[in-house]
Amino acid sequence: MASVSVVVPCFRCAHTIAPAVASVAAQVLRPTEVLLVDDGSGDGTLEQLHRVARAYPPGWVKVIAMPHNGGPSAARNRGWESASQDWVAFLDADDSWHPQKLKLQMEALARDPEIALIAHDMNVQPRSAPAPALKHPLKLRVFPRRLLMLRSPFPTASIMLRRELPFRFDEARWRAEDFMLWAQILLSGHRCAKLNQVLASWHKPPFGAGGLSGDMAAMFEAARDVRKTLHAQGLLNWWQWQLGEAMSLVRYTRRRLITFKRRHEGLFLARRNA
Numbered sequence: 001m002a003s004v005s006v007v008v009p010c011f012r013c014a015h016t017i018a019p020a021v022a023s024v025a026a027q028v029l030r031p032t033e034v035l036l037v038d039d040g041s042g043d044g045t046l047e048q049l050h051r052v053a054r055a056y057p058p059g060w061v062k063v064i065a066m067p068h069n070g071g072p073s074a075a076r077n078r079g080w081e082s083a084s085q086d087w088v089a090f091l092d093a094d095d096s097w098h099p100q101k102l103k104l105q106m107e108a109l110a111r112d113p114e115i116a117l118i119a120h121d122m123n124v125q126p127r128s129a130p131a132p133a134l135k136h137p138l139k140l141r142v143f144p145r146r147l148l149m150l151r152s153p154f155p156t157a158s159i160m161l162r163r164e165l166p167f168r169f170d171e172a173r174w175r176a177e178d179f180m181l182w183a184q185i186l187l188s189g190h191r192c193a194k195l196n197q198v199l200a201s202w203h204k205p206p207f208g209a210g211g212l213s214g215d216m217a218a219m220f221e222a223a224r225d226v227r228k229t230l231h232a233q234g235l236l237n238w239w240q241w242q243l244g245e246a247m248s249l250v251r252y253t254r255r256r257l258i259t260f261k262r263r264h265e266g267l268f269l270a271r272r273n274a
Contacts, residue, residue: 097199
């Protein structure tokens with residue numbers, strides 16, 4: 001087993017948590033523990049988490065119950081604080097991992113022990129689809145501290161980081177909280193890297209869909225506030241901050257156009273087939 005604690009925040013995820021945990025259990029190199037944090041779901045999620053835990057060896061899956069809904073930052077922080085291993089990996093309850101994920105990440109860390117955070121690519125595919133094929137050669141990109149952080153290059157379900165890092169998710173943020181944390185780690189001078197492999201999958205589009213990330217306008221404003229905060233903390237200079245604002249507006253406009261086009265095409269097909 002790898003010295004990894006997997007933290008999975010769970011809010012009303014009873015219908016997706018079993019396949020998410022199954023993707024962790026299917027790892028070629030298994031983590032030492034899986035921490036399922038129920039974020040005050042108030043439905044049948046907590047009971048389902050315990051049922052999932054009982055399907056695996058005793059103690060491998062641990063269930064943590066939050067007394068009330070505190071949001072994804074609070075749930076991830078609770079799992080992080082409860083982690084017992086050297087490395088903490090994050091997985092959302094409606095995503096899944098490639099079987100080679102932890103093996104390839106741990107091998108990269110063995111080759112470059114100065115890394116504090118390691119990520120990889122993700123894709124969008126149906127839950128029933130086979131794991132994406134690996135690309136050769138495998139490459140590791142180390143990100144420079146001067147990265148402008150126009151957007152987060154680190155998807156949350158791809159992240160593995162050192163448990164001892166002196167940072168946590170901002171619990172006042174319910175959107176772009178991951179962007180904020182990865183930026184703080186990178187721009188503070190910690191070594192961050194990314195594998196050129198798709199080792200995890202979203203099972204819904206990361207934007208233009210339901211859930212917190214689906215509200216594009218709110219996500220855009222949250223990312224703007226992150227860049228403003230990073231500037232106030234001295235992690236982005238004024239030029240980086242303003243360039244980030246301009247590039248983010250271009251990216252946001254493009255996303256709105258893509259979403260409008262998809263919806264327009266869907267309505268057209270529905271009317272034509274009516």
